[in-house]
Amino acid sequence: MREEILPAEIAAPVFISPYLEPYPEPWPVPVGISARHIHLTQRDLEELFGPGYQLTPAKPLSQPGQYAAQETLTLVGPKGVLEEVRILGPCRPYNQVELSGTDAYQLGLDPPIRDSGDLDGTPGIVLVGPRGSVDLPFGVIKAAPHLHLDPATARQHGLEDGDRLQILAEGEKEVVFNNVLVRVSRDYLPDFHLDTDEANAAGIRQGQQVLVIAKRLLPA
Known part of the structure; x- marks a missing residue:
């Protein structure tokens, strides 16, 4: 005879871990939700847009003082190009390009999932602006x-x-x-x-x- 299953016996299991x-x-x-974007140093901003250039805030972000700039760049990877990728401001002490997996595949890159600023061993990319280009040796991540x-x-x-x-x-x-x-x-x-x-x-x-x-x- 098949044993009847009572409601209490089919409750969802509780996940237990000694690490949580x-x-x-x-x-x-x-x-x-963050779309692909770029963080730049002031030095490379000027390389791309001209001496003394300052970002133009276009839209405030969720974090105070952070903003999406009007300025965009073209990303050139080994197998593809992404145009009009937004720069976020203000400028930072380091360059960082944050992509989704779909973006990275289009460019022919395989960046690691990293916390912001953890850039050792990450792939590079070429940034193209209206006044010049910058060849980053590293700095592309999928942000954790x-x-x-x-x-x-x-x-x-x-x-x-x-x-x-x-x-x-x-x-x-x-x-x-x-x-x-x-x-x-x-x-x-x-x-x-x-x-x-x-x-x-x-x-x-x-x-x-x-x-x-x-x-x-x-x-x-």
Whole structure:
């Protein structure tokens, strides 16, 4: 005789890991979706646009003081070209080109998934502007998902810069993002950053709320 399965026996299993400390109450953060973009040094900005050139802010971003500039560049890779790729400002101490996997494939590149600023061993690319070009020897990445937090919010949830989290995006696909890097600064507002490929695959929209469900106890 076949044993009857009671409702309590078919409840969803609970995922348990010794490396994660679940939050008793998951807490929400908004999503910011980043399309391909470029961060430039002032020196290379002038190489591309002319001596003394300054970026022209066009649209503020989710983080205070950050903006999408009016200026764009052409990216030239081993097997393809991407035109009108937006520069983000203000200028930084290093050059960095952030692409989705789809963008990288079109250019003929295979950049690693990295945290911002971790550029050792990354591929290079040629940047073409209206007044010149710059051949970057390295600096192309697929940006790892990361969470910006202000210090007060970080303290509230027992977090410090460099911690790692598990984040749940609810919905039809219900995707869990593991090993999400926490970035804490007085200049930040809470914002979970994904690229366009990641957001599309998970069915996530700009500004959607996701849930921080656990803190990682050991380094990745």
